[in-house]
Amino acid sequence: MSNERVNIAVQRRTVLKAGLAIGAMQVTSPFVVKSLADEPVKIGLDNPLTGTYAALGKNELIGCQLALDQINAKGGILGRKADLLVEDSTSGDAGTAVEKARKLIDRDKVDFLVGNINSALAAAIANVSYEKSVFHVVPGGHTDPITGANCHWNVFRVCNTTQMEANAVAGTLIKTAGKKWYYITPDYAFGHTLQAGLEKACTALGGAKVGGDLTPLGTTDFSSYLIKAQAANPDVIIFLVAGDDAVNALKQAVQFGLDKKYHLAGAQQELEVLLGLPPEARIGTWVFEWYWKQPNLPHLAEFVADIRKRSGGHVPTARTWFGYAAIWTCQLAAAQAKSLDPLKMAKAMQGFKLPPEVSLMPDGAFYRAAQNQLIPDLYVGNAQQAPKGGDREDLFNVTEIVKGQTAAGTLEDTGCKMTWPS
């Protein structure tokens, strides 16, 4: 007979505690601190390494690391070695992201803060960097207020605003797909502003919203939302979900055959999402914020080759480029200002044009003065299956390159009224 104690009672309270702990599991994460050399210039990266945006975060990190190595190979930042301190912000917990930002600033004394992919988290840590007057680059959180109504003198952003993405794709969609749009939108800052941007752009072009649903971040089953979308009988179903949510939503929409009845589209698509989809679901009209295949663009082949070496042969994505451009922005700001003083660096970057080996796009990219928003090219086109005999990661066919200045609108439109410290 077993000598184990066999009469064990599990209380309902224990099961409930277990449920609470599972919830907690979603927001806790280990942290990783990379090397700390003697008196280096420190760049703190507060970005997701776990959760729904883990794949995007990993690619931004690869881009950051390439930029860091290039910077150090060229003499570092103001002659000092640059170090990257990496923290996992989680994908959706603003409390954790803020805590990590404070740790990087207060304990690690970073000279620059970089992050976040999640718009809500980016906005939250921007408040911390503003409070602490730290030069901050947002690589990939798109919600408008970061460089709009809530802009700060110290916060720069590499990725586009949601309004820019909406403006870039709206005309093509109206022309090619129709005027009645139904939205499937993630229920947080990024989704809200992206939908608002599209609605505004669509209405201006004579289109209309016929319905829409806000879906919780991390939704796995989109079937009930798709049933509603079908009932509304739109011309276009607009998917504004991102990351793993986008994979789930598109996979299910194609299984339901909705791609044969309606045009599937969105204002932002990522190579990471297309790679996670089966070939038949790689469809739709989207905006890419950067693409690895741009004919005859100087420096691009070298960048793609460098990234392939670091990512097991994978091509760079827009996220890789965001990370790359964000870290280079830190170096360029210090070099331009000849100082690590955040105010001097921020002033030096007003209207600053990234060098071609960093911008890696036909029309270049610059930080718009009095907004700190990078104004790059945007790539409108269609998702595609990998061409036969071509690269298996060539999943997007660019049909139009939209200049950032066209998509960005005026400074007044953004609502940014920047104030500078005296």
Add this chain to the structure above:
Amino acid sequence: MTQLVLFDAFNGLIVGAFYALMALGLSLILNLSGVINFAHGGFLALGGYFAYMLIPYVGFWGALILAPFLVAFLGIIVERVLIRRLYGRDPLYSLLLTFGLAFIFEDGTRFIWGAQSLPYQVPGWLLSPLSSAYFFITGYRLFMVLIVAVAVTAMFLILNYTKIGIRIRAGTLDLETVSVLGVNVRMLRSLNFGLGVYLAGLAGVLAVGQLGLQPTIGASLIMPSFVAIIVGGLGSLPGTLLGGLLIGVASGVTTVFWPSATEAVIYVMMAAVLLVRPRGLLGEEGRF
């Protein structure tokens, strides 16, 4: 509107059947061994990843059969090496252990297969909707419901008509007496854990047919399983099945009226059940 509600209710039954499959494995382990298996989602994810690896060699159908067995085998090893040592202690110990395992599984899959979603394909003929009107009933979703029905029936037959099943049921009610009667309780628990984890693995293989295969897939699906158990009633396998179906329908119908509350509604249901009928809808009084 009525049609929309009916569609969503029916669709909810399909989704709920899947929740039930996950919850049944969890419930099986909880009932006999008193282990709240936090790592259940991790085993589910492994089911998907194992299938992904196996498909090039044995095809979808081979992977559907083999992957859950591999997960069950791994589960038995985990039970024998780790969980078994904690049976005599407060259930919180095994809870903490499986909590840690859940992290290890998630980070382990991320380390091995990467954070990127992987393109997982099921046979094309399963992917089409059965009709234009009922477009949400695809061959694959119907197939999933069929598999759930087969799994539930098989489990019912095993638990009611086989010696091992009757021992598991008896052990669920009074493990001490079963032990005194000469039943090898250690073996019983191992097999039971393996069976529960097998169901997680099976759910994983099925899930990735319509969801992205990514390290977080298990974590994102485990909460509805816990809710299904609490709503249906701790200790009751039919209750778990009912709980899964109910939360699926509730979540589906809520989409019609308040889309952003589809997740919240299942927790509201759980709270309501706990307030009105704390043992759950089909749970046995005084058992938990």
